[in-house]
Amino acid sequence: MKDFRLYAITGEEFHPGRDLIEVMEEAIYGGVDIIQLRDKSGDKPAILEKARALRELTRKHGVTFIVNDYIDIAMEVDADGIHLGQGDVPLVEARKLVGDKIIGISTHAIEEALLAEAQGADYIGVGPVFPTKTKVDVVDPVTVDYVREVAGKVKIPFVAIGGIKLRNVDEVIAAGATRICAISEIVGSSDISGTCRSFLDKLDKWGES
Numbered sequence: 001m002k003d004f005r006l007y008a009i010t011g012e013e014f015h016p017g018r019d020l021i022e023v024m025e026e027a028i029y030g031g032v033d034i035i036q037l038r039d040k041s042g043d044k045p046a047i048l049e050k051a052r053a054l055r056e057l058t059r060k061h062g063v064t065f066i067v068n069d070y071i072d073i074a075m076e077v078d079a080d081g082i083h084l085g086q087g088d089v090p091l092v093e094a095r096k097l098v099g100d101k102i103i104g105i106s107t108h109a110i111e112e113a114l115l116a117e118a119q120g121a122d123y124i125g126v127g128p129v130f131p132t133k134t135k136v137d138v139v140d141p142v143t144v145d146y147v148r149e150v151a152g153k154v155k156i157p158f159v160a161i162g163g164i165k166l167r168n169v170d171e172v173i174a175a176g177a178t179r180i181c182a183i184s185e186i187v188g189s190s191d192i193s194g195t196c197r198s199f200l201d202k203l204d205k206w207g208e209s
């Protein structure tokens, strides 16, 4: 897969009254290189419509587009890939359905991370690094020490997620994360592009040292 550094996931509850596509385009102008549509409403026609619009937007800007949870929607809109959790369709089954599209897997323990790698995941999510209120059914924070362990043991790309803010991202990067994912800190910002640029500046700064 095309490598990435800053991964933005949609979270419409954080920008009431603002258009989804406008918000995500601001994130793209700020430098995000991968976007995931995450919509837990269960309203599949509405999710399909959003997926189509985000596919068009991301294609226009050359940004990777991932759909969370719904393989059928990812296939229908020709997304670049899907993101699946531990309770979703197993990776081996998903691979049969999506072929060489990107498959990202959420992991919360080293056994899950190594299994996803062995089974052919293209990247893994590692989290939640910090407490987060964005995901209701989330496990306890895995901590930055766990990020360090993953950085030392996992060879495929991993992205740190969960409670990541501009104020705490330095410790995540210091622990070895070179890819960062955020929902509320990005899409809930009053300056979405500026927030993204600040995340990237921090990744750049640590990359130089």
Ligand SMILES: Cc1ncc(COP(=O)(O)OP(=O)(O)O)c(N)n1
Pocket: 007, 009, 036, 038, 068, 069, 083, 084, 085, 086, 088, 104, 105, 106, 107, 124, 125, 126, 135, 159, 161, 181
């Ligand atoms: C990049 C990334 N990492 C983790 C998740 C969480 O996925 P999942 O565990 O399936 O939970 P939901 O997002 O479906 O609530 C993610 N979406 N993206």
Ligand SMILES: Cc1nc(C(=O)O)sc1CCOP(=O)(O)O
Pocket: 106, 107, 125, 126, 127, 128, 129, 131, 132, 133, 134, 135, 138, 161, 162, 163, 164, 181, 182, 183, 184, 185
């Ligand atoms: C969707 C999601 N998955 C997580 C995981 O650990 O797998 S944490 C999370 C929520 C991330 O949102 P925020 O950046 O607002 O904390």
Ligand SMILES: [Mg+2]
Pocket: 068, 069, 083, 084, 085, 088
């Ligand atoms: Mg899921």
